[in-house]
Amino acid sequence: MKKEYNYYCPTCSASLNVKNNVVLTVRKENGDSGIVFLDSELGDYTKVNSSSIKLEKGEIVQLFCPVCHKNLLCLPDYNLARLVMKDKDGENLTVLFSVKYGEESTYLMKNDKIHSKFGRHKQEIDFESLSLCK
Numbered sequence: 001m002k003k004e005y006n007y008y009c010p011t012c013s014a015s016l017n018v019k020n021n022v023v024l025t026v027r028k029e030n031g032d033s034g035i036v037f038l039d040s041e042l043g044d045y046t047k048v049n050s051s052s053i054k055l056e057k058g059e060i061v062q063l064f065c066p067v068c069h070k071n072l073l074c075l076p077d078y079n080l081a082r083l084v085m086k087d088k089d090g091e092n093l094t095v096l097f098s099v100k101y102g103e104e105s106t107y108l109m110k111n112d113k114i115h116s117k118f119g120r121h122k123q124e125i126d127f128e129s130l131s132l133c134k
């Protein structure tokens, strides 16, 4: 059974789900911007797609909330952006994921501690020594 996850902007709390996708604004280094759809299933990167913009593997992009336009980058040293996720029990979790296109690394945080990691490029990051952006 497919789990349902709901994603929210950490700043304005807007819901970012459209069906099974998370919709974000993306901006490339060259200034091109568009909309990107991420699969809301954690660790499933097969359906990441972008309708209006062409992304190259390995490209580092800026991701923004489509509602309040806040940059979602949270840990620049690791190219990780942040979203809030509400699980089926209604508990708020923090999701950190790579903004490097094609890099599969996602981290799920619960109470500021690492809860689980997804993706074949996941790294050993000592999150407890880092202060996450709020």
Ligand SMILES: [Zn+2]
Residues within 6 Å of the ligand: 009, 010, 011, 012, 013, 014, 065, 066, 067, 068, 069, 070
């Ligand atoms: Zn927002």
